[in-house]
Amino acid sequence: MKRFALAGNPNSGKTTLFNSLTGSTAHVGNWPGVTVDKRDGVYKKCAEPVAIVDLPGIYSLSPYTPEEVIARNYILDDKPDCVINIVDATNLERNLYLTTQILEMDVPVVIALNMMDAVEKAGDKINESELEKRLGVPVVKISALKEQGLKDLMDKAFNESNKRRAGTTVLNETQLKHLIGDVKIALAGQNVANPLFHAIKLVEGDEIEVAMHKETVPMVEEFKKTFTDETFGTDFEALVADGRYKYISKYFAPVLTRKNKEKFKMSRSDKADKVLTNRWAGIPIFLVILFCIFHLTFSENFLFVSTFADWANSPLPSLEDLGLLTADGEPLNYGVRWLATIYDGTIYSPGVIVNNIWNDMLVGELFGWVSGLVEGSGMAPWAVGLINNGIIEGLGAVLSFLPPILTLFLFFSILEDSGYMARIAFILDRMFRRFGLSGRSFLPMIMGFGCSVPAMINTRTLADDKERTATVRVIPFFSCGAKLPILTAVAGAVMLHFASGGGNADLITYAMYILGILVAIVSVLLMRSTTLKGETPPFIMELPAYHVPQFKNLMAHLWDKTKHFVKKAFTIILASTIVIWVLTHFGFDWRFLQDEQINDSILAGLSRLIQPLFTPLGFGSQLGAYGWVFVLAAVAGLIAKENVISTFATLGACLIAAGVPQLNGFNAADIYADESGIQAVLAMIAATGITVPGLISFIAFNMTTIPCFAAVGTAKSELGNKKRFNWTLLFWIATSYTVGAIVYTIGSWWWTLFIWLAVAAAVVTVIILRNKRLSQSTLTVAK
C-alpha cells in the first residue's frame, strides 16, 4: 500500500484534514521512544487504498524539538510515496517557510492550500497557478473543514507518487548557492540519499547532521572559510533562515491579493481577544471559566439552584413523596431507576448525570447481571469471589472514572480547539516562570484536582521534556476527587474523637489541599534546580486566531481517549487488581479467606512486615499489634484511592469482631452502613491508640504518595522512558515519606520544627553551592 505523509504547521487544519481523509480508520499511538501522537489511517477513494500518516505539527525542520526531528526522520528514513504539505492560506508566509524546507528533500510533494473558504470570505484572492509555477509542485485549493477539494488533492498526490522528484531549494537565489552546490556534489559522490537536504543542513551546522556526516564536516568548514556576508558574518543558520524568508516575501507573498490593504486590521478574533486577555478582566474571566468547567463536571448542586431555592427546608418532592418508591425505599420499576439517576430532589450538573447514568445504569446493570450469573453457577467460593469482588469490582472502579475524565476532556478540548488554551498560557506565564515552568503547565496541574489521568495526558501540550516530566510528577499532589473521601473520613473522626465533635473538620481538609499545593511547588523548585535542571524553556508561541471548535474534531479527540483508557483498564489494571485480590483473600497456606478474615491474608502479613518502616510517620510500630491496619489501607490505596475507604470499612468491622476496645457501642453493621467511613476510622483509632499527628501524617502520606493504578499507568505511557518512570515512582515514595515524617514529628514535638528547618537550610545551601560550582566549571570549559 502506498503511504502519504501529512506535514504542516500547527493550527493549519492538519488534524481536520486527517480526520476527513481517514474517517473511522484512524489509529492513534506514540512515535517510538517519544510521547508525540502518531496517527495513521487509510484513504479509500483513490485508485487503490492509501495509508495516511499524520506527522506532528511543526514550523521548521530544526534539530531542537522532538516533533521536528520525528517529521524530518520520517520523510528521510521511512520514505513516504508522497508528502502532502498542508498550508494555511490565511497565513501564507510563515507556512511556506516549512514548505521551502520540505521541497529540499528528494520526495514527491503536493501542496494543499487549506482554509480557502476563509480567504475567499475575506474577499482575498490567491493565484495558485503562479504559486505552482514558483514552487514546481502541484498546488490544490481545499477546505478541510467543508471537505472541499479533497478528491482532487488525493488524485494529484497519487499521480505525483508515481513520479520521482529531486529536491529543489530557494537558497539558489542567495550567495550560498555555490557553497551548498559544492557540499551537495561531495555528498552525492558518497552516495548519500537526499544530498541537497543534507548539504543545506550541514551548511547550517545542524547538530544532527554534523554528528551523522563527521567525515564531511572538515570539508564543509574549509568551504565556509572563504565565505562571509556583510549582515550576518558567518552565522549560517541566520543566513539560511533569512534567505528563505527573503525569497518568500519576494516571490510567494505577491500571489495573494488582499481586498483590505490595511496591514494590521482588527478581525473578530482580535475583538474577542481584547476582552479575554484584557489587562484587568483577563485573569478574572479565566477563573470564572475554570470554575464553570469544574462545576459542570462535578457539582451536585447545579448553578446552586438548590441553595438559592432553599430546598433544604422546602425541597422539591422526593421520589418517595411522589410514590415512586416501594416500602423498602427501592425504585418502583425500571423507569424510576433511570429517573433516580437524574432526579432525587436536587439538581445535578450534566457531568454528574452522565456519571450516574454510566455507573448506576450501564456498568452497574451489566456487572450486576454478570455477578448474578456467576453466583448462580455453582462455582467454588474462591472463584466466585475472584470474579465478582476482584475482577468485576476492580474493573468497575476503574471504568467509573471514564465519565468525569471524558467530561473534563471535552471541556479542555473545547478550550484547546477554540484557541483560548494558548491565551491561558499567555496570561499565566509570568507566574509560572518563577518555578522554572511555563504558563502551559498550569492547566494539567489544575486538572489534577479532578483526576490525575486526563491531567497527565494533557501534559502533551508542553514543549519542553524536562518541564513535562516535572509536571507529570507533581500532578498527584493536586488532590483528586477520589482522595477527598479519605480526607473527610479521617478529619471527621479526628474531630469526633479528639475534639468531642467540636471544631471544624473542613479546616483539616482545606489545610491538606494547601499542603498538597505547597509540596508541588517545593518539589518543582527542587527538581528544576537539581535533577531536571535546564533553563526555563523559551516561550515563543503562536497565538492562533479564535474559532468555534468543530464537533467532529471534539468527538474524534474523545474517542481517542476512550479507546486508550479502556484498553488500559482491561490490561495492566485488570492484572494488578487480580493480584491484589488474591493477596488479600488467601493466607500463606493458600487457604481461601472470607472478607472478615483479612487479618490472616498474605497482604496483611506483608503489611506487618513493613509496618516498622512507618514508625517515623506515626502509624508504624508504636501502634502495636493492630497497627498494620493503617499500612494495609495505604497499600490498598495504591490501586485506587477509593480502596482506602472500603478497606477502612472492612478493617473496622474486623476489629469490632475481634473484640478490640469498643467506642460508643459501635457494631460491625454500623460501620458497614456508614459510607463516609468515620465510624470505621474511630474503631481503628480505638484499636491502635494512634495520635492526631499520626492520623494527619497518614492522610498527608496518602495524598502525596504513588497515585492509583490508572494514574501510574498513564504516567508510564506519558513519560515514555522506563528509567524516568522508575525515578518517578521513587520520587513519589520519597516525597510522601518525608512529608509524613515532617507532619508527624512536628505535630508530636514542636521543637523538631527547628531540626527540619536546619535540614532544609542545609539542602538549599548544598544545591546552591553545587550549582555555582557547576556553572563555573561550564564557564571555564566555554572559555
Place this chain on the structure above:
Amino acid sequence: MVTTLDKFAIGQHGVVQSVGGEGKIKRRLFDMGITPGAEVLLRKRAPLGDPLEITVRGYELTLRITEAQCVTLEVRQ
C-alpha cells in the same frame, strides 16, 4: 530610531534589523518569521506585564521580554 522590541510601546511598529540571542532561541525566532526586514507590531502585554504579544507576517506571536530583548528594530511612525 533603533531599539529592542522589549522597549516598544503598545501599538508601535518597526522593521527587524537583527536578531541575537543564544542558538536555540535565535533559531526559534527565525523559524517563526522574525528575520531582518520583517515588520513587527507590538499588540499588547499580558495582564502581569510579561510576556508580549506581537503581530508578525500576518499572525499573532507571543514571546517573553527576555526573548524580545534579542530583537533589534528600526521604529516606524
